[in-house]
Amino acid sequence: MKGAAMRERLLILFIIMLATAFFGEMKVNPVGGSFRFSLGIAAFFFGLLWFSSVPVLLTGFFTGTFIFGFRVGMDVFFAYRPYMESVAAHLPSAFYYFSFTVLFYLLRARRYREFPLWLGLIGASIDFISNVVEIQVRQYFTDFPPITWQSFLMLLFFGVLRSFFAVGLYNSFSIRQLRAVGEVRQQELERLRMINTELYEEAFYLRKSMTHLEEITRESYQLYRRLLTSEHAESPTALAIAENVHEVKKDSQRMLAGISKLINQEGLAPQLPIKELCELVARANQKYAEMLGKDIQIEWSCHINLSTSQIYALLSVLNNLVANAVEAIPMSGRIELNVKLIHRHLVFSVLDSGPGIPLEEQEWVFQPGYTTKYDEKGNASTGIGLTHARGIVQSLQGSLRILPDQKQMTHLEVQIPTDQLLGKEGV
CATH class of the missing domain: 1.10.1760 (Arp2/3 complex 21 kDa subunit ARPC3)
Known part of the structure; x- marks a missing residue:
């Protein structure tokens, strides 16, 4: 040296x-x-x-x-x-x-x-x-x-x-x-934010699963007590199930704590302007479209002078919606991301020029497993992207819905109360 x-x-x-x-x-x-x-x-x-x-x-x-x-x-x-x-x-x-x-x-x-x-x-x-x-x-x-x-x-x-x-x-x-x-620092921060967004999704559903595990543990233990009272031979099995589920819940808590530490990385601002957040989503998905070899024009409009601490929640939702639009468009098209403040709600509109969602299928779109996307080998997508997005929006007391086609474009709308966007970011 x-x-x-x-x-x-x-x-x-x-x-x-x-x-x-x-x-x-x-x-x-x-x-x-x-x-x-x-x-x-x-x-x-x-x-x-x-x-x-x-x-x-x-x-x-x-x-x-x-x-x-x-x-x-x-x-x-x-x-x-x-x-x-x-x-x-x-x-x-x-x-x-x-x-x-x-x-x-x-x-x-x-x-x-x-x-x-x-x-x-x-x-x-x-x-x-x-x-x-x-x-x-x-x-x-x-x-x-x-x-x-x-x-x-x-x-x-x-x-x-x-x-x-x-x-x-x-x-x-x-x-x-x-x-x-x-510029390098900004790219690194954007990369960290996108990684944290994926971690946020996993943490969100891990916490949701922990609630179910808690209920299963309680019900298993109650079943054990009932079987024990009736001197049923399977009472030890019910107790073992309750204990195993409890251990799974403890492991999940440890994983959630680790993910939380990763999300709260130093150097990332605790709040981000809505305008910068939309620009980040548009830029990331423009690169995604280019990676897929598609000629897609992504436009965004935001005149809201508001910052949010719910960075990863919003990034997760918007990134899911815009990425779905990128995947739905065959080879070329246009995507719009518009943000408006209506009364005390922030309204995000995502429009794309893809093939659209048939009216008879719109009620199934948000169900886990529903998908219209298949890879080159004919394998179906997981169909949980919109389910994730809707779950996160509902956790913020908002709504995600499909609106009638606007300008011959598929239209999804997210409404979230502004007071929820100023709350503390959680996982």
Whole structure:
């Protein structure tokens, strides 16, 4: 691991040196001679800000040395000037990078990355002072002219320009990176919510089954008492049944507790706006339709400024209804999800352009096992999706029903009292 980290740092250092040398050739010489203003320092400044893993002082030393050797090599290779003259012309540039890096290190410039204005001003000051150092070195080695007020202002202007250019570029890349991380985070949250929705369904019916198990335990025990009173030979069997059902109920309670912990995951908001919830359902089922190779347009409309804590209950219901619509549409069609607030009820309407539900079969749709969907091998679906949905809606004191076709589209409507949507999420 240490060797890999070292190779990565060396690669970054090489990239910074190469980029600085390359952009350093994009230059102007406003005061004549070999003194230049280039984009090289902007690239170098950006590299120090972005690649925080590389040591500042070593980066500056190697970059300054590399720039000096690169420019002397260019002069010698293209015969621009004699070797010693080239050394005298470009050695001060190395001192510029040495000075820039030392000041960058002493002022702890990386600590101001979250404060662009301060960082830009610090960078401009470091650039200006480093230019002054370079000019002093040039005056020592050559007959470089003294600094005038015009040159002074020019150094200041270019320092501000290059510094804020590098800071702006750094912030632009940082914002893009944050957006990318935010999108990944949002996708992860959506995935967790959909997983929790499935867990919610299982927990909902597990709790319902536990109620039945409690009733069976009680009835079995009462049967045992009656048989025991009449001295029936099967009384021990009735007691064993009661005890076994009681153990199953205890196991179910443990499973329910585990599922509850999974659903209440940290990082998931306790409430979600209805509008975001509808968008999540539409986006998830759009992907589902694409996975099935269907060309389905899913539209949703919600102008309700209301948040709900019943996230998984609503997601479960709406996801079931919209997914059923996706599966019912042969190859192409349209689905609408509309939300309205009518009096003290929130009304969800799901419409699809599928083949519809025959009138004589509508009363059977919500019965467990009823289905019109078969896979490629002719196996029937479980037929419990709408049963699940209706059970959850009824637990919220709402209703789920089929309405007469609207715009030649199958129409299912969910009505839930608003006070139920603001209650505590349960499983």
